[in-house]
Amino acid sequence: MSAVLEVRDLHITYASSSGLVPAVRGVDLEIAPGETLGLAGESGCGKSTLAMALLRLVPPSTQITGSIKLAGQDILTMKPGQLRAARWAQASVVFQGAQHVLNPVRRIGRQIDEAIEAHGSASVSRAGELLDLVGLGARRGDDYPHELSGGQKQRSLIAMALACDPLLLIADEPTTALDVMVQAQILQLLDNIKRERGLSMLFITHDLSVLSHTADRVAVMYAGRIIEVGAGDALLRNSLHPYSKALTASFPIIGDPSSRHQPRGLAGDPPDPNNLPSGCPFHPRCTVAIDECQSVDVQLRHAADDEERSVACVLVGKS
Ligand SMILES: Nc1ncnc2c1ncn2[C@@H]1O[C@H](COP(=O)(O)OP(=O)(O)OP(=O)(O)O)[C@@H](O)[C@H]1O
Ligand code: SF4
Ligand SMILES: [Mg+2]
Incomplete structure (x- = not known):
């Protein structure tokens, strides 16, 4: 292959x-x-x-x-247009301490859907499904970033990175800022x-x-x-x-x-x-x-x- x-x-x-x-x-x-x-x-x-x-x-x-x-x-x-399409849809990145990427005044679920809309064509919300996938639970989509712990924010970023079904996930020290239990x-x-x-x-x-x-x-x-x-x-x-x-x-x-x-x-x-x-x-x-x-x-x-x-x-x- x-x-x-x-x-x-x-x-x-x-x-x-x-x-x-x-x-x-x-x-x-x-x-x-x-x-x-x-x-x-x-x-x-x-x-x-x-x-x-x-x-x-x-x-x-x-x-x-x-x-x-x-x-x-x-x-x-x-x-540039092809490159924008390749980012997220073919490969996406989760990096260390990337929690500041989250917009503090927008609900998590909305931010995930916006990422999909910006890079794909989905008209139906997938945030709940993705938040379930990363073990946060769909209802956390209504939370704002400050309502989540470091590990929960990192999970929502992983959900976002998976939003467009990439072929490759690039994870750059994704757990370094977290405590040992959450890292595991x-x-x-x-x-x-x-x-x-x-x-x-x-x-x-x-x-x-x-x-x-x-x-x-x-x-x-x-x-x-x-x-x-x-x-x-x-x-x-x-x-x-x-x-x-x-x-x-x-x-x-x-x-x-x-x-x-x-x-x-x-x-x-x-x-x-x-x-x-x-x-x-x-x-x-x-x-x-x-x-x-x-x-x-x-x-x-x-x-x-x-x-x-x-x-x-x-x-x-x-x-
Ligand atoms: N924007 C930049 N301009 C100039 N030099 C840079 C820039 N970014 C990184 N470097 C230098 O490039 C080299 C490689 O850095 P890089 O961040 O890729 O290392 P790393 O292996 O990821 O390190 P770490 O484990 O600390 O994250 C270093 O010498 C760094 O100082
Ligand atoms: S022996 Fe050491 S210095 Fe020599 S080539 Fe191998 S790693 Fe490099
Ligand atoms: Mg590095």
């Missing part, structure tokens, strides 16, 4: 007052129908930039090259919806333990590139890239008694996109780096003993 999302050689460069910021530097990825791809990495590695660019929701001065095909259509060459409920909700509707999902998080429940495949980003990608469980339990290893060691895998319970921090910080180290950008923090890491142009390549795994490290594949 053809991919819902297919990204090839994507480069995204912001134009800021201090110069060009190469935030995403050559990303390839695809998401199959009904598949969830988890995208992980530390703060600043380019996750949100990649997510927003998928619907061209980046500042107009941003340079984007490569291709982004959503249901076979290239987002980067779409005219929202994750369960997203998983149920994905299964019931056959939705594809790009699930972005800096918390790898969240992905052990939600992701079919996981991609790890560092300094604007994907440095490891593979089947979710296999990657989380046995990551091969030294950065992914450090990242997975930092988070206990929920429900796995053999996993670490003492999160172990990763030393140092990710590089500034304006001042990237030569060679492998992870080399200043890598505990197993060899001399050639300072100059080698590391590319993703298949790992020897796992067909689904690709890794960008000179040591992977060497004995």
Whole structure:
């Protein structure tokens, strides 16, 4: 079956007052129908930039090259009208702390219907059905945003994102601002919806333990590139890239008694996109780096003993 999302050689460069910021530097990825791809990495590695660019929701001065095909259509060459139609109807976004997106003086149900009217042609209210779907209950459609808790607001935003039956839901840290119990409920909700509707999902998080429940495949980003990608469980339990290893060691895998319970921090910080180290950008923090890491142009390549795994490290594949 053809991919819902297919990204090839994507480069995204912001134009800021201090110069060009190469935030995403050559990303390839695809998401199959009904598949969830988890995208992980530390703060600043380019996750949100990649997510927003998928619907061209980046500042107009941003340079984007490569291709982004959503249901076979290239987002980067779409005219504004086509792009407006693709947003919500083909892909929609739920992001962290997005509650301020809700209009404080309009009832929740009305806001959901307005989203449908603005992007589709529905003449019958679907707000009640969607609020039921996200477990809020149709009658909460009469509430104003201030009458809802953080978790309930996030549920209504998920309802809104599903209003036009998108093929792909992009969830950028959708639970980070919520407490642990509510986080778990929202994750369960997203998983149920994905299964019931056959939705594809790009699930972005800096918390790898969240992905052990939600992701079919996981991609790890560092300094604007994907440095490891593979089947979710296999990657989380046995990551091969030294950065992914450090990242997975930092988070206990929920429900796995053999996993670490003492999160172990990763030393140092990710590089500034304006001042990237030569060679492998992870080399200043890598505990197993060899001399050639300072100059080698590391590319993703298949790992020897796992067909689904690709890794960008000179040591992977060497004995
Ligand atoms: N509008 C912008 N103009 C210039 N630089 C930007 C802009 N937005 C983000 N950046 C820079 O691009 C890089 C990637 O940022 P991005 O927000 O994509 O990271 P992230 O992986 O989502 O991080 P986080 O986990 O903190 O959300 C960072 O260095 C950031 O400072
Ligand atoms: S290429 Fe070298 S520096 Fe980069 S992750 Fe592999 S061993 Fe470490
Ligand atoms: Mg982000």
